[in-house]
Amino acid sequence: MRRLLRYYRQFDELSPEEVSAELRARRDAERALVAEPPLDLSGSAWHGPPHPELVNAATFALRRAVNDYADVAPLRDAIARLHDIDPGRVVVGHGAGELLRAALRNTTGKEVAVVWPGWQRLPALVEAAGATPVPVAGIAPERTTVLTTPADPSGAVTSFAGGDDWLIVDEALADFAEDAPIVDHPRVIQVRSFSKGHAMAGFRVGYAVLGTGVELPLAPAGGVGAAAVAGALWAVEHGAASVARRREQVARERARLAAALGDRVTPGVGPYVWLRADAAQLAAAGVYVAPGSAWGSSEHVRVTLRDAAATDRLLAALE
Numbered sequence: 360m361r362r363l364l365r366y367y368r369q370f371d372e373l374s375p376e377e378v379s380a381e382l383r384a385r386r387d388a389e390r391a392l393v394a395e396p397p398l399d400l401s402g403s404a405w406h407g408p409p410h411p412e413l414v415n416a417a418t419f420a421l422r423r424a425v426n427d428y429a430d431v432a433p434l435r436d437a438i439a440r441l442h443d444i445d446p447g448r449v450v451v452g453h454g455a456g457e458l459l460r461a462a463l464r465n466t467t468g469k470e471v472a473v474v475w476p477g478w479q480r481l482p483a484l485v486e487a488a489g490a491t492p493v494p495v496a497g498i499a500p501e502r503t504t505v506l507t508t509p510a511d512p513s514g515a516v517t518s519f520a521g522g523d524d525w526l527i528v529d530e531a532l533a534d535f536a537e538d539a540p541i542v543d544h545p546r547v548i549q550v551r552s553f554s555k556g557h558a559m560a561g562f563r564v565g566y567a568v569l570g571t572g573v574e575l576p577l578a579p580a581g582g583v584g585a586a587a588v589a590g591a592l593w594a595v596e597h598g599a600a601s602v603a604r605r606r607e608q609v610a611r612e613r614a615r616l617a618a619a620l621g622d623r624v625t626p627g628v629g630p631y632v633w634l635r636a637d638a639a640q641l642a643a644a645g646v647y648v649a650p651g652s653a654w655g656s657s658e659h660v661r662v663t664l665r666d667a668a669a670t671d672r673l674l675a676a677l678e
C-alpha cells in the first residue's frame with residue numbers, strides 16, 4: 360500500500376493532462392524494451408480462418424457422416440452450375456496439387472514445358488510423372504505445357520485458349536483474378552483450389568475442369584472426406600462475398616506496396632507479391648519472406664500479403 364501511495368504522490372502537483380502524458384511516455388518506453396514478435400510472410404496459406412458458416416457446415420457433415428463415405432455429386436453439380444458447364448467435365452479431388460499430379464501422369468510425353476516462374480512444386484510433379492520439365496517464358500502450343508495463372512510468385516495473369524497439345528492450367532489463385540473464365544477446349548485441363556480464396560488449405564479439396572469430351576482418371580480412389588465436401592459446397596454456394604473481401608484486401612495492400620516501392624514490385628494480382636529485396640536483411644528486421652532463390656532469382660523475395668499492420672511492418676523493415 361505504501362509503495363502504491365508513493366507511486367501516485369509523484370503526480371500530486373501535475374495536471375491530469377500532464378499525468379496522462381507521463382504515463383503514456385512510460386508505457387511507450389516499456390513497450391520499446393520488448394521486441395516485436397517475428398512476422399512470417401513466407402507461407403502460402405491464407406492467414407485467417409474460413410467463414411464461420413463454412414466451418415459449421417463441415418463440422419455438421421462430419422458429425423452426421425463420420426462413419427460413411429461422402430457423396431461428391433452435390434459439390435460437382437454446384438461447381439458445374441457456377442461455371443455453366445456439364446457436370447461430367449468436373450472432377451473433385453484432394454486439392455490442386457493432387458489433381459495436377461494426376462493430370463500430368465495421364466497426359467505427358469518425354470518433355471513438359473513449364474511456364475516459369477510458376478508454382479514451385481510443378482517441376483517436381485513433372486518429374487514424378489516420368490517427364491523432363493523444361494522452363495519456358497510462355498505457352499508452348501506444340502507440346503504439353505503447364506501454366507500457373509495468376510502466377511505464384513509474381514501474380515502475373517496469362518490468357519490462354521489451348522493448342523494442338525495438352526495445356527494444364529494451375530489456377531489455384533483464380534479467385535483473386537477479376538475474370539477467370541472456363542475455356543472450352545478438348546485439350547485444356549483447368550485445376551482450381553479452395554485453399555486460397557476460401558481459406559480452406561487444411562481441408563485438402565479442389566477440382567479440375569476437363570476439356571469437352573475428355574475422360575481422364577483424375578479423381579482420388581478413396582474419394583474426398585465429408586467435411587471437405589460440405590465446406591467446399593458451402594463455399595461454392597455462399598462464399599462469394601468472403602472471397603471478394605479477401606480479393607479486395609490483398610489488392611489494397613498490393614497497391615500500398617506498389618505506391619511506396621515503385622518498380623521494385625512486379626505488377627500482378629493475388630496474395631503474393633514478387634519484390635526486389637533481400638530475404639536475409641528482412642529476417643534481421645524480424646520479417647520473414649520466401650527467398651526468390653526457390654524460383655531462380657537471388658534479387659527477389661515472395662511476400663504473402665496480410666493486413667495493413669503487416670504491410671506497415673514490411674515497409675518499415677524495407678526502410
